Amino acid sequence: MNPRPADIARWWQFAPSGQVVVDGKGYTVLVNHTLSDWLGFPSEQLVNRLASELFTCESRMVYQGVLAYRVADVGSVSEVHLSLNLSNGDTLPVLCSARRLGDQKDPQILISMQPIVRKDQLERELLEARQAAQTALEEKEAVITELESMRTTLKSHNEELQRLTMRLGHEAKSDPLTGLPNRRHLDVALKELLSRAEGFLSEGFCMALLDIDHFKPVNDEYGHAVGDQVLQQLAKLLSSKLRGQDFAARIGGEEFALLMPKTAIDEASNALERLRQAIEVYHWQPVPITVSLGVTSYLPEDTSETLLARADRALYTAKREGRNRLVNG
Numbered sequence: 001m002n003p004r005p006a007d008i009a010r011w012w013q014f015a016p017s018g019q020v021v022v023d024g025k026g027y028t029v030l031v032n033h034t035l036s037d038w039l040g041f042p043s044e045q046l047v048n049r050l051a052s053e054l055f056t057c058e059s060r061m062v063y064q065g066v067l068a069y070r071v072a073d074v075g076s077v078s079e080v081h082l083s084l085n086l087s088n089g090d091t092l093p094v095l096c097s098a099r100r101l102g103d104q105k106d107p108q109i110l111i112s113m114q115p116i117v118r119k120d121q122l123e124r125e126l127l128e129a130r131q132a133a134q135t136a137l138e139e140k141e142a143v144i145t146e147l148e149s150m151r152t153t154l155k156s157h158n159e160e161l162q163r164l165t166m167r168l169g170h171e172a173k174s175d176p177l178t179g180l181p182n183r184r185h186l187d188v189a190l191k192e193l194l195s196r197a198e199g200f201l202s203e204g205f206c207m208a209l210l211d212i213d214h215f216k217p218v219n220d221e222y223g224h225a226v227g228d229q230v231l232q233q234l235a236k237l238l239s240s241k242l243r244g245q246d247f248a249a250r251i252g253g254e255e256f257a258l259l260m261p262k263t264a265i266d267e268a269s270n271a272l273e274r275l276r277q278a279i280e281v282y283h284w285q286p287v288p289i290t291v292s293l294g295v296t297s298y299l300p301e302d303t304s305e306t307l308l309a310r311a312d313r314a315l316y317t318a319k320r321e322g323r324n325r326l327v328n329g
């Protein structure tokens with residue numbers, strides 16, 4: 001059954017899109033109910049009016065320049081974005097498609113429009129989501145930068161801590177005046193040598209004690225600072241004259257201990273005698289000094305105490321016999 005024209009006209013009135021027919025001079029001829037409902041004006045008030053006036057000022061330029069122009073030129077146009085002026089002062093964005101009706105002499109235009117509130121809203125939401133993502137990204141970058149700087153600070157604190165630990169370790173083991181190993185360090189080195197001598201390796205070694213002769217008068221006559229310089233200079237001489245494997249420590253005021261690993265007593269005695277002579281002929285300022293030495297070699301069953309006691313007795317003998325000499329004990 002063919003629909004009756006009256007039905008078609010009614011359906012057109014309530015079509016799910018706003019519809020308006022415009023004549024060749026741009027005046028409205030028909031406005032459907034859907035559109036008049038959106039606009040908030042009765043249909044009668046909307047006919048015989050310039051169609052462009054249905055739209056906002058900004059949209060009128062687009063209406064003339066794009067929609068009307070394209071329809072006149074090519075007969076149709078799709079998806080032109082315009083905004084309607086509503087009776088309550090609001091605006092309603094619409095997407096318009098238009099087509100020329102009738103012939104060239106008496107052209108009419110059918111404009112069909114769909115509200116795009118939802119699209120605008122989605123675009124707004126998309127924009128907000130983009131801004132939120134951008135902010136989150138910036139915050140994340142700020143956190144990463146902050147973490148980076150904390151990591152750098154932590155690294156430099158760690159390095160400082162390592163330096164301090166090393167310094168403390170070194171200070172705990174060395175004599176502050178001469179920089180030589182101190183008594184505590186000597187004890188550790190001596191224990192190590194004893195365990196090697198007692199163990200599978202059976203490595204013999206020698207130990208000597210060295211003491212400056214008549215050091216008290218040096219201090220008394222030239223002052224403590226000069227005495228200190230003599231001690232420092234003697235420490236340098238010991239370090240430069242001894243072999244790389246030997247170990248020199250300052251264990252008391254003007255007393256030094258020497259460890260000579262893997263060394264027999266004759267070899268040690270020769271090296272220590274050369275050292276004594278080097279000290280004797282050194283150009284000391286402001287006063288010459290000499291040293292006395294007592295040396296001993298490791299014997300099975302020796303402990304740190306027995307070794308030290310033997311070397312000390314030999315040193316005492318060297319002092320008693322006139323100083324500036326080496327005695328084997």
Ligand SMILES: Nc1nc2c(ncn2[C@@H]2O[C@H](COP(=O)(O)OP(=O)(O)OP(=O)(O)O)[C@@H](O)[C@H]2O)c(=O)[nH]1
Nearest residue numbers: 211212213214215216217219224225227228253254
């Ligand atoms: N300048 C200085 N003097 C020190 C230091 N430690 C100890 N002395 C001095 O070393 C001197 C040791 O004197 P004594 O023990 O009497 O021995 P000596 O005069 O060397 O005599 P002999 O050892 O018997 O040859 C004392 O005057 C101490 O004050 C120090 O670190 N610096």
